[in-house]
Amino acid sequence: MTYENPNLILPTTFDKSETITCKSPSNIAIVKYWGKFGRQLPRNPSISLTLENAFTKTELTYFPKEKADKSISLNFRFEGKENEAFRSKMVNFLESITDIFPFLYQLHFEINSMNSFPHSSGIASSASSMSALAMCLCELENRLFGTLSDKNKRVQKASFVARLGSGSACRSLYPVAGMWGELATEKTASNLYAIPFADRLHDVFHSFHDDILIVSKGEKAVSSRAGHALMEGNIYAQNRYEQARNRTQDLIQAFEKGDVEHFGKIAENDALTLHALMMCSEPSYMLMRPNSLLMIEKVREFRHETKLPLYFTLDAGPNLHLLYPDEFVEPIQGFIKSDLVPLCQDEMWIADKVGQGTVII
Ligand code: PMV
Helix, strand or coil: CCCCCCCCCCCCCCCCCEEEEEEEEEEEEEECCCCEECCCEECCCEEEEEEEEEEEEEEEEEEECCCCCCCCEEEEEECCEECHHHHHHHHHHHHHCCCCCHHHHHEEEEEEEEECCCCCCCCCCHHHHHHHHHHHHHHHHHHHHCCCCCHHHHHHHHHHHHHHHCHHHHHCCCCCEEEECCECCECCCCCCCEEECHHHCCHHHHCCEEEEECCCCCCCCCCHHHHHHHHHHCCCHHHHHHHHHHHHHHHHHHHHHCCHHHHHHHHHHHHHHHHHHHHCCCCCCCCCCHHHHHHHHHHHHHHHHHCCCCEEEECCCCCEEEEECHHHHHHHHHHHHHHHHHHCHHHCEEEEEECCCCEEC
């Protein structure tokens, strides 16, 4: 399936103009996607929790274009200011999906995007921004052509398009949790788009917390794109992909049973596996910082002493994501504030939790 559709062409008399606004969150993978092939296809399945407070809001306004030529006409503002680097990335992305949305050549666009979190906070915005943009485009297609009136179909196509922009973005569309990537035991799972997963999660996970502790706000030394590419030469790659498939099956069972302890063990192990893969790639690199390790030790000590279910995971970066059930918010946030926040850069942290996915507002 490619979603190519040469029929999505506007009549030459088209003269409408309108703004579409979309809000879309980031997500945190529990079993990670790391390694890809083809046009952004994952080497292994992944499952993530959808976040709530770390989001991108994208306003897309379209106008009829004077002359329909083969170029993308776009003014792009990030948080109200023109940003040429972002604009040029977005033009390239829009160019790359004109087989899916041929009408992109027929319109002029003004896009304004903002993040709920500071730009230089070390929080990747590609998942939230790409899912927001993809949803705007599918909403636009439906308003212009009426071709995506079925909500499930609209969201699935948005997930497909988001994936082309940034793999992990395809999981952000869905409330609570999303699964992306084929797995023998999950017949509806696909490499092409993520599927909704909320129904498979025990109640305890529907109000889970993810507090993000900012260890370093700096740009990463090695991008995710380069990291995925290095997996192709990593001698552990095949074992990793098999492990990820097995872990995904285990994680699904933990989700269904409400087994927080098993969930936490998988989350921590998979985060450390991701970083171990970075350390043993050629060339080797490290994204954890000394305070990431210090915090990991403190979290494990706290868990041992209090028996409270507090677990960590990491993205491809130094920041710690702390996962725990809502029931324990008071003692755990008390510990975070007294013991971990002093280790954060500028004491920065974001209290987040499981959220409702992408919405048009
Ligand atoms: O979506 P990308 O290409 O930026 O890759 C991100 C991969 C991880 O965040 C490290 C893991 C994941 O599954 O989200």
